[in-house]
Amino acid sequence: xxxxxxxxxxxxxxxxxxxxxxxxxxxxxxxxxxxxxxxxxxxxxxxxxxxxxxxxxxxxxxxxxxxxxxxxxxxxxxxxxxxxxxxxxxxxxxxxxxxxxxxxxxxxxxxxxxxxxxxxxxxxxxxxxxxxxxxxxxxxxxxxxxxxxxxxxxxxxxxxxxxxxxxxxxxxxxxxxxxxxxxxxxxxxxxxxxxxxxxxxxxxxxxxxxxxxxxxxxxxxxxxxxxxxxxxxxxxxxxxxxxxxxxxxxxxxxxxxxxxxxxxxxxxxxxxxxxxxxxxxxxxxxxxxxxxxxx
Amino acid sequence: xxxxxxxxxxxxxxxxxxxxxxxxxxxxxxxxxxxxxxxxxxxxxxxxxxxxxxxxxxxxxxxxxxxxxxxxxxxxxxxxxxxxxxxxxxxxxxxxxxxxxxxxxxxxxxxxxxxxxxxxxxxxxxxxxxxxxxxxxxxxxxxxxxxxxxxxxxxxxxxxxxxxxxxxxxxxxxxxxxxxxxxxxxxxxxxxxxxxxxxxxxxxxxxxxxxxxxxxxxxxxxxxxxxxxxxxxxxxxxxxxxxxxxxxxxxxxxxxxx
Numbered sequence: 136x137x138x139x140x141x142x143x144x145x146x147x148x149x150x151x152x153x154x155x156x157x158x159x160x161x162x163x164x165x166x167x168x169x170x171x172x173x174x175x176x177x178x179x180x181x182x183x184x185x186x187x188x189x190x191x192x193x194x195x196x197x198x199x200x201x202x203x204x205x206x207x208x209x210x211x212x213x214x215x216x217x218x219x220x221x222x223x224x225x226x227x228x229x230x231x232x233x234x235x236x237x238x239x240x241x242x243x244x245x246x247x248x249x250x251x252x253x254x255x256x257x258x259x260x261x262x263x264x265x266x267x268x269x270x271x272x273x274x275x276x277x278x279x280x281x282x283x284x285x286x287x288x289x290x291x292x293x294x295x296x297x298x299x300x301x302x303x304x305x306x307x308x309x310x311x312x313x314x315x316x317x318x319x320x321x322x323x324x325x326x327x328x329x330x331x332x333x334x335x336x337x338x339x340x341x342x343x344x345x346x347x348x349x350x351x352x353x354x355x356x357x358x359x360x361x362x363x364x365x366x367x368x369x370x371x372x373x374x375x376x377x378x379x380x381x382x383x384x385x386x387x388x389x390x391x392x393x394x395x396x397x398x399x400x401x402x403x404x405x406x407x408x409x410x411x412x413x414x415x416x417x418x419x420x421x422x423x424x425x426x427x428x429x430x
Numbered sequence: 431x432x433x434x435x436x437x438x439x440x441x442x443x444x445x446x447x448x449x450x451x452x453x454x455x456x457x458x459x460x461x462x463x464x465x466x467x468x469x470x471x472x473x474x475x476x477x478x479x480x481x482x483x484x485x486x487x488x489x490x491x492x493x494x495x496x497x498x499x500x501x502x503x504x505x506x507x508x509x510x511x512x513x514x515x516x517x518x519x520x521x522x523x524x525x526x527x528x529x530x531x532x533x534x535x536x537x538x539x540x541x542x543x544x545x546x547x548x549x550x551x552x553x554x555x556x557x558x559x560x561x562x563x564x565x566x567x568x569x570x571x572x573x574x575x576x577x578x579x580x581x582x583x584x585x586x587x588x589x590x591x592x593x594x595x596x597x598x599x600x601x602x603x604x605x606x607x608x609x610x611x612x613x614x615x616x617x618x619x620x621x622x623x624x625x626x627x628x629x630x631x632x633x634x635x636x637x638x639x640x641x642x643x644x645x646x647x648x649x650x651x652x653x654x655x656x657x658x659x660x661x662x663x664x665x666x667x668x669x670x671x672x673x674x675x676x677x678x679x680x681x682x683x684x685x686x687x688x
Contacts, residue, residue, distance in 0.1 A: 179452075188557035195488065196551055198558035200496035258456030259449055263555065264681030265456055271472060271688060272465035359485060359553050360476040360687025363647040367486025376551060376559050 150419060156329065158418035163293065166284040167413055173277035174394070176269055178387060179257035182250075183266035189250030191384055195375030204377065207384075209250040211237045219248065278351060285343075297331060298340050304333040322404045325423025342393050346386055353383035473685040476647075477615065485621055485646035488549045493629060494560040497552070499636035502591035502608065505656055510590040518640040523624070527586070527661035530577030537640045540626050543567035548621055554650040555682065564644050566625035570618040573662065582662035585617040586610070586669065587643055590656035593676055604670045604679055610654040611666045611674040611684070612645055621646040624657065649686035651677045 159167070190197070190208035197204045206226055211219045221237025223230045234240075239252035242259065253259045257269060288294035303309075313334045316322075323332055331339065355361045356370040356379030373379040401409040405421075412418035455461050505511075513521045518537045526532040547565040573585070589608040616622055626633060626641045633639040638655025645652040652675070666672065671679035678684045 185557065187555070190558075195492055196494055196559040196561045198494065198496075198498040198554075198560045200498065201494065254445070254449060257452055259452055262456075262681075264677075265462065267555070267683065268462065268465050268468070268681075269456070272468040275468050275471055357553070358476075358688040359551075359649060360472075360480060360647045363483045363485040364476060364480035366483065370486075376553065380557060 154421065155417050155419045157416050158412045159416045160291070160293070161416065162284070162287045164413055164416060166280055166287075169276065169280045170284075173273045173280060174390065176257060176273040177277060178391065179255065180266040180270040180273070181387060183256035183258065183261065184263060184270060185384065186250040186256065186261055187263045191381040192377035193374065193381060194377050195370070197377035197380075206381070209236045211248045219246070221248075274351075274354065281347065281351075294343070298336060298343065300333060300336040300340060304336065309333055320403055321424075323423075324421040326420065327423060328420040338393065338396070342390075346389055346393070350383065350386040350390065353379045353386060356380075357383065469683045469685055472683075472688050476685075476687045480647070482619075483647075485550055488551065488561050490549065490563070492561050493549060493563060497560045497562045497628070497637070498554075498558060499634075500554060500556075500650065502593055502655065503636040505591035505635075507590055507592055510656065513590075514635060514639070521640055523641065523657065524659040525572060525576045525661075526659065527663055528579040528582040529573070529662050530579060531575070533572070533576045535572075537626065540567060540624065540641060543572075545627075546620070546623050548623070548644070548646070550621070550644065550646050552650050552653070555677075555686065563629050564623060564625040565627040565630075566623040566641060566644070568620060569622045569624055569643075569660075570620070572624065572660075573617060576662075578662055581664050582614070583664050584611045584613060584662075584666055584674070586661040586663055586666060586674075587654040587657050588659040588661060589654050590658050604676075606676075607670075608654060608656070608676045609669065610643070610652055610676070611663075611669075612648075612652065616645055616647065619645075619647065624660075647687055651675070651682065652686050 189210070190205050192198075192201055192204040193206060194201075194204050207224065209221070209223050209232070212222050213219050219233075219238050220231055221233040221235065221239065223232040223236045235252055236250065238246055238248055241247045241249075241253055249261060253261075256266070258265050285294070288298070310333055313332055317334060322328070352369065353373055356373055356376060362370055362376070370376040370379045373382050408419050408421075521537055523535045523537075523540065524532065525535070544567060545565045546568050547563060549561065549563045551559050551561045553559045569585070587610045589610075591608045592606045593608050594606045612622070621644065623644050624641050625638075625644050628634070628637050633642060638657070641657050642655040643653050643657060663669075666674040670676075673679045674684045675682075
């Protein structure tokens with residue numbers, strides 16, 4: 136199992152035995168790629184849904200006239216020269232986002248007033264009904280896939296042993312050390328690379344145990360049927376339905392941030408080796424550079 | 431001047447492929463029918479976990495200062511305009527279809543019936559929400575009084591507002607008259623009321639005068655306004671485009687619990 140080391144599927148260059156190990160089991164890999172598919176469709180269809188009412192509020196409710204509750208909106212403003220500007224407001228900060236948010240180009244090249252641009256949404260035209268159907272289909276798949284991953288991960292102790300941060304890794308000195316090494320793009324290699332270091336564990340555990348469950352819970356908070364089934368408990372937990380909708384959007388933003396950093400790290404740490412480990416399971420730990428190490 | 435590198439061309443090409451692939455996918459009837467199966471999963475699951483549950487009710491302090499009026503806000507149909515001019519004095523709510531004793535109720539009759547008053551949140555499919563107080567007789571006892579037949583499976587609400595059957599809204603085959611339908615679980619739900627009052631005053635035209643439905647465990651488009659006739663049916667396939675409602679005929683889910 137984990138000690139398997141035959142260099143299957145590796146480049147022709149000889150790799151010393153022991154450097155390659157079986158890092159990701161089949162269930163982990165399948166769940167990962169289903170998750171990629173789900174998150175991709177969920178974000179793109181979610182942005183299309185958001186375009187139906189491109190504003191966010193805090194509290195139990197929020198609509199057009201609730202100015203004091205509205206903290207985020209994407210809109211447009213007519214300019215004296217006859218053109219329009221896309222305006223994105225976050226709190227008191229107004230940003231001109233013409234071309235991308237608020238005012239952007241439709242497929243036919245015409246400028247249109249719309250929150251997120253067509254090229255970021257699914258479908259690529261404003262279509263709330265279709266976007267909702269695809270959103271909820273992939274929401275179901277995302278939840279079932281996530282549950283399968285969690286059950287499998289706990290049963291095999293993958294989550295407890297490989298993902299959950301270890302107590303001794305949580306020392307401020309170790310975390311600071313890991314941050315410095317990442318900033319210098321010095322990634323652990325050799326034996327040290329057989330286990331996730333603390334920044335990886337915090338990022339993965341935070342996403343698996345906090346961020347994605349919050350995204351599901353805030354999403355379900357918007358369902359009137361689910362709210363009633365739980366006696367209003369769910370939106371209440373987040374300060375009301377309008378707040379839950381805001382938090383659903385924020386968890387999406389944080390998920391995008393995770394994906395950007397995750398993909399950047401994969402590219403910087405060796406994309407072939409990293410990608411292969413999530414396809415065949417096999418990962419080459421490489422050769423450790425002399426020097427200090429972190430947990 | 432724009433310098434196009436090979437990499438940026440590949441990037442644009444890949445992006446274009448992705449977008450056209452997305453268009454093919456979202457335009458595919460088969461793919462859309464497949465993902466639409468999720469509605470059955472949501473309907474089944476919510477019906478399973480939510481037996482007799484009440485939508486959350488709020489206090490008077492939670493009521494939205496301005497409750498957004500959406501959809502039709504001023505129907506122009508001649509018969510409806512006449513009812514407005516007459517103060518709905520000659521307006522009648524018909525309850526018929528698969529019932530033993532069809533009913534015809536005046537607005538005064540509706541006001542005389544035992545009413546339920548509830549402060550609930552209205553969730554629009556677009557994403558906004560508003561809290562308001564609604565009063566009116568629960569639908570369940572009305573259906574019982576009319577002698578609902580055992581063959582009835584759905585309750586249909588026929589409305590006075592023509593929201594347009596234009597192509598842009600999904601097809602010229604439809605009359606454009608607003609209608610909605612719910613199952614019997616929702617019809618006999620204690621919070622499903624024929625609301626004649628909002629925030630303590632008679633319903634205004636913008637909010638569906640003289641009466642609108644409150645289907646509290648579903649999204650706003652199920653809460654039909656300007657209700658003229660309540661019909662018990664065994665199937666809504668013969669109505670309009672056959673999907674059970676104005677927005678349903680235009681691609682939205684019939685079960686709007688999510």
